[in-house]
Structure formats: structure tokens, C-alpha cells
Amino acid sequence: MVRAVVFDVGETLIDETRIFTRWAARLGLPAGTFLGLIGACAATDRPLSDAFAIARPGIDLEAEIARWAHDDPEGLRENFDADDLYPDVRPALTALRDAGLAVVVAGNQPPQARAALEAMGLPVDAIRTSDEWGVEKPDPVFFARVADLAGVPASDVAYVGDRLDNDVLPAADAGMRPVLVRRGPWGYLHAERPEAARCAVVDSLGDLVGLLAR
Incomplete structure (x- = not known):
């Protein structure tokens, strides 16, 4: 039985389109070109950093x-705010809590991300980042920390993310229930892979209540 739902951040809760569009401008590229490079990295299992290197x-x-x-101290730059939330986030998190589930956010994020998420007033029980834990997904230690934070055994945790490799398959290996959300470049591509058969696949976070709150 699932008693806690834990969410990744980028392309799970946060639409990163504005972030990468700003990066494109910073790098002097058309937005479509840079977004295309990111998609190419997703399709070929290359790290996101390769898009910047290319x-x-x-x-x-x-x-x-x-x-x-230094150049733009007041701008968002590579950061995000509440305007970047996918529209289904608040209703889904609220519905999960109303169903009696603990709701947690834990993903690979830099130090400023926790403050940005906390400023949104999301209906969650806890928020943590890889930076403060000193360990990143897909390391099994990260998922052990997730279970500790959720306060329930790993078998009672559902982990929701947009990637098979970084998010849901390592969560499954840790004994959690894996849920892949089909959005963002990795989400759409990974949902087509045979390994996606190991997890539940949803098109909206709104589908989670019917899937998990039983």
C-alpha cells in the first residue's frame, strides 16, 4: 500500500521551457536550436551537460x-519560480494529501531550488535537494534518504519522475513503486522504451490519485 508519494522536480513539477529558453539567449542560440540539442541528448542517452558543450x-x-x-543579479537566469509549475501540480498535490498520503519533493537540484520551491507554498510535507544531501540520483543512497524523509518503508513509497534512468527505475530497484510522467523530452522518449513496462506511466499528475490512493 502506498502511503507516501515523492516527486522529482524538473519536468515533473517544473516546466523547464523558460529556463532553457533563457539559456539559449545567454548562449546566443535560437531557442528551438538549443531545445533541439536537449532533445537530442535525451534521445541518445547523453547527459544534459553535453547540450551546453555542443x-x-x-x-x-x-x-x-x-x-x-553578475550580469543579471535580479533575473531568474537558470532558476525557476511559481510561473514554471505545470498547471496540474497544485491540484494533484492537494488531492493526494486529501486522500491521506504524505507528499514529498526530492530531486537532483542546486542549493537555491529548495528555497524557490518553499516560496511557492506547495501542499507538501517536506522538500529536499540532492545538494543538501550530498548525493544525487540514481545513487541508491539518495533513495534511502527519500524513504527516511517520507517516514515509511520504501515499499510504501511511490516515486514520480520523468526519466527511467535517473528516477523511476532506480526507485523501483530501491523497492519503491515507480511512476513515470510522460512529459518533457525524457518523459516522452522513455515512455516508449521497453523498460517502461516496469512502471506505471501517467500523462498527468492528476492521474495519481486514482492510481495510488486505493
């Missing part, structure tokens, strides 16, 4: 982020 060979991403912060 767009600007030799880029030092951390140094570029620091320069961007």
Missing part, C-alpha cells in the same frame, strides 16, 4: 552561471 565548446558551466549572476 552549443559552446569548452564552456565552463559553473563559471558561466557565476558570470550570468
